[in-house]
Amino acid sequence: MTQGDSCTAPASSRGLAWRGSVLAGTVLVALAAGGLWIAPRAEVERGTTVPRAAPSVQVLQAPAAGPPAAAAVPVAPASAAPVAKAVPEGPEACALFLARLPSVSRAQCEEAQLRPSGAVSAHGVPLFWRDVPAPVAQGTTEAPLRVLIAGAIHGDELTAAALALRWIALAEQAGRPVHWRFIPVLNPDGLLARPATRTNGRGVDLNRNFPTPGWEKDAPLYWDKRTRRDPRRFPGHAALSEPESQFLHAQMAAFRPHLIVSIHAPYGVLDFDGPLSPPERLGRLWLDQVGIFPGSLGNYGGVHRGMPVVTIELPHALNMPPDAEVRSMWRDLLRWMGEHWPEALAPEPKP
Ligand SMILES: [Zn+2]
Numbered sequence: 455m456t457q458g459d460s461c462t463a464p465a466s467s468r469g470l471a472w473r474g475s476v477l478a479g480t481v482l483v484a485l486a487a488g489g490l491w492i493a494p495r496a497e498v499e500r501g502t503t504v505p506r507a508a509p510s511v512q513v514l515q516a517p518a519a520g521p522p523a524a525a526a527v528p529v530a531p532a533s534a535a536p537v538a539k540a541v542p543e544g545p546e547a548c549a550l551f552l553a554r555l556p557s558v559s560r561a562q563c564e565e566a567q568l569r570p571s572g573a574v575s576a577h578g579v580p581l582f583w584r585d586v587p588a589p590v591a592q593g594t595t596e597a598p599l600r601v602l603i604a605g606a607i608h609g610d611e612l613t614a615a616a617l618a619l620r621w622i623a624l625a626e627q628a629g630r631p632v633h634w635r636f637i638p639v640l641n642p643d644g645l646l647a648r649p650a651t652r653t654n655g656r657g658v659d660l661n662r663n664f665p666t667p668g669w670e671k672d673a674p675l676y677w678d679k680r681t682r683r684d685p686r687r688f689p690g691h692a693a694l695s696e697p698e699s700q701f702l703h704a705q706m707a708a709f710r711p712h713l714i715v716s717i718h719a720p721y722g723v724l725d726f727d728g729p730l731s732p733p734e735r736l737g738r739l740w741l742d743q744v745g746i747f748p749g750s751l752g753n754y755g756g757v758h759r760g761m762p763v764v765t766i767e768l769p770h771a772l773n774m775p776p777d778a779e780v781r782s783m784w785r786d787l788l789r790w791m792g793e794h795w796p797e798a799l800a801p802e803p804k805p
Pocket residue numbers: 460461462607608611717718719
């Protein structure tokens with residue numbers, strides 16, 4: 455375990471009641487105004503929670519497919535500290551991130567072809583993405599499976615960004631009828647900070663900022679009582695208060711992923727939330743459902759929206775797994791996807 459890089463919970467608290475109750479596999483523990491209540495997890499999953507409408511994402515321009523546009527300098531939100539430097543587009547994402555990505559070569563970064571999404575971070579840094587659409591299959595009209603892969607929601611988990619980026623090449627080679635959307639660095643402010651920070655540019659833990667039901671009570675209470683106001687886990691002053699969480703939330707609505715893969719570090723386990731049977735393992739990572747938290751992506755997407763969320767916790771935040779393990783995790787992910795969506799993963803028909 456890496457000091458200072460803990461992801462889902464303080465190491466000292468992970469064995470406590472909050473986690474243990476959920477590890478029992480059947481219960482969701484939530485803090486309500488009057489104290490503690492326990493609900494069967496399955497009951498929560500069946501709930502008809504209506505998510506809060508997403509605030510509009512700050513859009514500077516349409517997603518760029520061509521050369522950099524002149525108006526590439528993002529405008530920081532009024533409440534955020536402005537960043538004076540202009541941030542380049544396109545391949546220049548590598549100029550921005552490459553030094554922070556362990557085991558990613560310049561060639562690998564540039565081949566990933568990250569492009570600005572049009573949304574920007576709290577400090578005005580573009581949120582880069584890359585779409586790998588499904589190959590065009592003749593005679594096929596069915597929409598492909600859509601998979602959203604997000605890395606570095608926590609900016610100090612550098613391997614999370616690197617793995618998402620490395621997987622872009624594997625997605626291109628897969629030749630499967632899957633539309634992949636990669637957002638390798640959801641929290642560029644945290645990743646680029648020196649030292650890198652878990653939170654975003656405004657000090658918000660993005661993985662506690664999603665609008666789970668009861669967020670207004672539960673998230674601040676959890677932060678206060680369970681984390682003892684750990685600044686690394688500040689959930690924000692309101693759900694979806696941050697441009698980065700707004701962006702991912704908007705992607706859930708616009709892209710409508712069948713599956714979300716959220717990459718973290720350094721616990722070295724696999725977590726899962728959602729209606730499907732979880733993958734038992736990805737590479738050397740074995741399933742160990744660590745529980746859910748007010749405002750977390752797994753809780754919001756998997757439990758309340760019914761979008762399966764695979765949460766990968768790499769074993770180290772700074773050191774990448776070997777290349778063979780990077781490929782092994784990918785193969786296992788594809789294999790598990792094939793168990794649940796066999797039609798979407800059928801081999802391409804021969805001409
Ligand atoms: Zn994390």
